Amino acid sequence: MRQLWHGLLFAVAVAISLGPPGLARADEPIVVVVSSRWAELADISLATLRRIYLGRLTRVEGARVHRYHARAGSAEREAFSRAVLGRSESDMHDYWVEQALSGGFLPPREFRTALELMQLVAARVGALAYVPLSDLKAANRNDLRVLAIYDGSQLRLPDDPQYPIQLRDPAAPPTPH
Amino acid sequence: MIGRRGRAPTLRCILALCVLLLSPLARAEEEWDFGRTAAVFRPEEEVLTTRIGGWFDASYEDNDLDGSSSSVNLNHFNMFLDTRFGDAWQLFLEGEFENESDLTGFEDEKEWEVEQAYGRHRWGDRLEARLGKFNTPFGFWTPVHWSILMDTIRPPMHESLRITPEQQQGFELRGFWFPGGRPELPGLRYSAYTGYGNDTELLNEMGTDGWSAGADLRLTFGETAFLGGSYYQQPRDLDERRTERNFDLYGQVVLPANLLLRGEWVRQMRDSSTLPGLSRDIDISYVKLRWRFDPRAYVNYRFNWGDDDSAGTTESRHVHTFTLGVQPRPWLRLKLEYAENRFPRSSREDFSYWGASIGSLF
Numbered sequence: 232m233r234q235l236w237h238g239l240l241f242a243v244a245v246a247i248s249l250g251p252p253g254l255a256r257a258d259e260p261i262v263v264v265v266s267s268r269w270a271e272l273a274d275i276s277l278a279t280l281r282r283i284y285l286g287r288l289t290r291v292e293g294a295r296v297h298r299y300h301a302r303a304g305s306a307e308r309e310a311f312s313r314a315v316l317g318r319s320e321s322d323m324h325d326y327w328v329e330q331a332l333s334g335g336f337l338p339p340r341e342f343r344t345a346l347e348l349m350q351l352v353a354a355r356v357g358a359l360a361y362v363p364l365s366d367l368k369a370a371n372r373n374d375l376r377v378l379a380i381y382d383g384s385q386l387r388l389p390d391d392p393q394y395p396i397q398l399r400d401p402a403a404p405p406t407p408h
Numbered sequence: 409m410i411g412r413r414g415r416a417p418t419l420r421c422i423l424a425l426c427v428l429l430l431s432p433l434a435r436a437e438e439e440w441d442f443g444r445t446a447a448v449f450r451p452e453e454e455v456l457t458t459r460i461g462g463w464f465d466a467s468y469e470d471n472d473l474d475g476s477s478s479s480v481n482l483n484h485f486n487m488f489l490d491t492r493f494g495d496a497w498q499l500f501l502e503g504e505f506e507n508e509s510d511l512t513g514f515e516d517e518k519e520w521e522v523e524q525a526y527g528r529h530r531w532g533d534r535l536e537a538r539l540g541k542f543n544t545p546f547g548f549w550t551p552v553h554w555s556i557l558m559d560t561i562r563p564p565m566h567e568s569l570r571i572t573p574e575q576q577q578g579f580e581l582r583g584f585w586f587p588g589g590r591p592e593l594p595g596l597r598y599s600a601y602t603g604y605g606n607d608t609e610l611l612n613e614m615g616t617d618g619w620s621a622g623a624d625l626r627l628t629f630g631e632t633a634f635l636g637g638s639y640y641q642q643p644r645d646l647d648e649r650r651t652e653r654n655f656d657l658y659g660q661v662v663l664p665a666n667l668l669l670r671g672e673w674v675r676q677m678r679d680s681s682t683l684p685g686l687s688r689d690i691d692i693s694y695v696k697l698r699w700r701f702d703p704r705a706y707v708n709y710r711f712n713w714g715d716d717d718s719a720g721t722t723e724s725r726h727v728h729t730f731t732l733g734v735q736p737r738p739w740l741r742l743k744l745e746y747a748e749n750r751f752p753r754s755s756r757e758d759f760s761y762w763g764a765s766i767g768s769l770f
Contacts, residue, residue, distance in 0.1 A: 324738045334500035
């Protein structure tokens, strides 16, 4: 009986320490990841990232880029839209409607979970996506590379307090740039 | 003896059957099937995709001119079909039913037509070509003139007066250029095109009679600010035969507190070869300010001023337009609008216009 209780307590402790999968905390870095086999790309600017996700840039360092979104309505999707695209997700809807009516750029495909995104990006050179840093750490992958972000002329890594893509209060205004 | 020998083969059969039944599940895991087919992992450049969609809007409109009566109309019904093979090739088709009233003081329009029908080939980010019928790349409003996406119910004066055709039938080269080593610098969007129109039913395009040509250059600063200039020239054969040269200077900037400021200035220089006395310049401009006070709602003010020759003589016209827009769902747009139309220095009667519009994407 004692062993059963110890086992239950241990299981509860493990569950608490792991936390629910896929939930990120506020002010947590959202990192941009590419396949570790994409040797040419180690960093990227916010402007280039924005142009890629809006469909205006399809090649980086000579390589075809395939960009992917997190699930619509997810916290990381909203954070990425505000920090990189300079608009809320609902504003981005208008942009993609205009593109659809004019026969313009196609929107990025979206995937339901960070796990799917990471497995896709790892398998394909040229694939680019963003995931919460906590999900990346939990996945314990060595086939992905985290890109450093150029914010203006400053190179930021995820441990930098000024790292530009963070989960934050959704009511905060978009980052102007 | 017979019984014991019979049980062993039966067990082996059951085990073999279990292996056969369970093995597809193991294979499914290896195929990484996360609720989507393997096709999602195919490179986009190998995929043929077709999208169909559209929108419609309807409105109640009225004004206070003597003899006019209110109208409730289905104003637009628009559908598009977009087929792409990978990155490089595209066929696009857009058809529209238009039923716009004359209650705004401009000419009404009631017709079914093919708005756009073109093929596109893309060599890369910097260069692509379109062949067919496409929206004229002139200024800000004309290329993106779908009322479902506009902040107002009624377009600005230069669109209502049809200063330039909404579409071209011809060929266009266009692209984007970004400074690779300095991504914080502005990008450049460019377009050059030529078209042809005549009075046949197939090639009729708003009085264009012969070859037309134009170009557009736009500097983009981030994603919310731009400054652009357009030129467009065409021969037009209406009551007189004339050459029209059009210039458009336009720009937009996003201000703090969710404010957006945009303006266009259009000048049309008319050189009449049959009636030289009618040669003149037309100037039309607007400035608008939109305040998005809620993620799903805004108020918009537009001041439009310029030369209006829709009544036979050229008169100065001022239009103050106030619009409240609400977007309760991403696919649903509601607008309330009020406009004051003034004709200073003219005998034409001033009037007020009001309307309500509902639009939906599908």
